[in-house]
Amino acid sequence: MSGSEERGTSDLVVHTKKIEIKVKGSGQECPHRTSAAAQGHPRPGSRGSFAPQDGRGRGRLVPACILPKPQSRYTTTAMTTSGESSHNPDLRVSVAGIELKNPIIAASGTFGYGVEFEDVVHLDKLGGFVVKGLSREPMIGNPPPRLWETAAGMLNAIGLQNIGAAAFLEEKLPKLRQIRNIVVLANIFGYTREDYERTIEILNDGEGIAAYELNVSCPNTSEGGLQFGCDPRSLDEVVTTAKRVARRPLIVKLSPNVTSIAQMAHIAQEAGADAISLINTFVAMAIDADTRKPRIANVTAGLSGPAIKPIALRMVYDAAHAVNIPVIGMGGISTAADVAEFMLAGASAVQIGTASYWDPCATEKIVDELQRWCEDRGVSRLADLVGGMILE
């Protein structure tokens, strides 16, 4: 993208090599490929399913972001009171005391503040959604280019751009409160323990937040830049601090950039986490061999999408064996079968991130697909899958 010519408005930015669309006002950019894969040439290692399974993504120049919401307003009630019939499977799960109508949660940073997706996704059909990471003050994020498509994945260095916790309460939360039957999770980050503390204190005053998700993947500036989530002592301290002030359940989102995810999961639990979620993105990079410049202005970026799924699955499996609190799994999930894999590895619920960049309706479609997946296999209660991988 570097050196490409921009033509468009602030909400619609068209690059010569790639199309980036911002879902209105969300700060979210959607890359849509116009290159090799779009012309029917899958890249090495790329997965067809990264584009929507029905193939509509292939070669589509009209971004899915601006496609209308699916017509059928689905009743979320895959639930029955008995929940016994495989023709009406019970998709309900429970995480950190929060009841979710299904395990599908839109991941932080890929779903704006939720309100921006209201015209595209039936928010009340999802188990829940996590809003873009919030800090005590607004942040403008990193300079562009900030996104780059890789084989079966995506690099991002958005730089945690957000409107700040107070503006979220004032501008976004009242709108979300008007939508019934939704579960809103607030993702939080900071550069010092005081940042986390203050952000949580601000959010404690907001009505309509079900839980906090603590992103510990930021460099701890008071400790010289090491990420909170990569250092056992810092992780312990930040979770202990957050738990002390949080008036809602605390989900600690772990970084995969560690030697032992089991150790970090255990530390989070012992410091008071009500649940853990994993994984955040892998530190990665890409270089344009012709220009010899980095693809991302920040040089390094976070890798997400199907490319990371097998590692994410292994980490969820390891973490789930190290704790007795619920685990929320994520990393490259784009189909109902992916969801089942993460649940079998030990996840009680899952988050969908990069798949929403490819198809903004992905979360909702996966809920439908999951229902059919259960029906086809006679699974009457989805929660029974959790930790159910058969070893012999």
Ligand SMILES: Cc1cc2nc3c(=O)[nH]c(=O)nc-3n(C[C@H](O)[C@H](O)[C@H](O)COP(=O)(O)O)c2cc1C
């Ligand atoms: C563009 C983008 C922005 C993200 N922003 C955040 C964020 O603000 N806070 C956070 O905890 N994770 C953030 N993430 C990480 C995702 O929530 C998720 O953990 C990760 O992408 C792996 O899931 P996926 O492969 O389904 O995308 C972001 C990811 C992407 C792609």
